[in-house]
Amino acid sequence: MSTILLVDDEPQIVEILSSYLQKDGFHVVTAETGNEALELAASLHPDCIILDLMLPDLGGEEICQKIRSHSRVPILMLTAKSGETDRVHGLEIGADDYLVKPFSPRELVARVRAVLRRAGDYQALTDQVTVGDLYLSFGDKRIRKKDGWLELTPNEYRLLTTLCRYPGRTWSREELVAQVLGYDYDGFDRTIDTHVKNLRHKIEDDPKNPVYIKTVYGFGYRFENPGKN
Template identity: 85%
Template sequence: MSTILLVDDEPQILEILSSYLQKDGFHVVTASSGSEALELANSLDPACIILDLMLPDLNGEEVCSQIRKRSRVPILMLTAKSKESDRVHGLEIGADDYLVKPFSPRELVARVRAILRRAGDYQSLTDQVQIGDLLIFMSDKRVKKKDVLLELTPNEYRLLTTFVRYPGRTWSREDLVAEVLGYDFDGYDRTIDTHVKNLRQKIEDDPKCPVYIKTVYGFGYRFENPEAERGLR
């Protein structure tokens, strides 16, 4: 039974969402403050964290940032903010999904299921994949560059492994959103650009002149193996 950490300062929301998640087979642990959420996230090792942005002590963005310093656990943010800039910021600091209030509890459960499914979808590749100076360990979702461990968010890891599965394929932004994030950001393609930018900062020697993730102007992105280009296998 997967453990879900549910963080919100409104008792009624905690009760309703806990009930729906438990009926769907999840074990739910709740927190009503940011400090309590950080403590539980560290001790429980949950499968997913549902995190409200408006908390009485630390806000949800700060909680998310602190969790991301030590964990790649999937995070679903809950917020009343609907502006694109707010959602982009949440994704930039490491959230995997963003649900704007008011929302249906059934939709939230579906989002959690989708997040967990995506988190487990990348085990079919061989355990270790070497591309250029990148070494990807599929079994425990680690990535090294020149023997240095990279700190990737779950979305960045899924984006990288999606590219690795299909080297040389040109992806539209819409296709990457559907493949990596698993749902449609209507008119919100900037989301995937943010993840690509962050991933380039971590895997490229010079993000402004990338050798792995190439921009296909007016369309999307393509992943290339620099060694393959030199005829090396």
């Protein structure tokens, strides 16, 4: 049974969402404040966090950044902000998905299942790959750059492993969305640009002049091995 940490300070929303999630087989733990959410996230290690952006003490964005600094747990943000800029910002700070209020509780349950599936269904490979100064251990899903291990979100991990398994291949945004976010993802394909940007900041020495993930303008991205001519 997967544990869901539901963070929202509106009792009616918490009651309704908890009911739907529990009926779908999830164990639900709730928090009304940001500080409580951080404590529960650290102690319970939930399988997914549903995080409202508007909380009485800490903002949801700050909470997301704090959690993402040490954990790759899938985070689904809830917000009343519907603009593309707001959605992109939420993804940039580490959210895995974004749901705008008002929404159907059934849709939320489906989104939770989707992020859990994307986090858990990516088939681990048994081999290891060294590309430039990156070391990828597919068996235990660990990535090292030089002498330090990287903390990647599940989406960033899937994106990097998808690209590096086929160096030189050009992927369209739509193809990467299907590989990384799943064929059932119904968001906008520019979401992948945000994940690429975040990933570049972690694996590239100079994200503005990347040597690994190259942009193919008007189409998508290509992974290159800087150690090969």
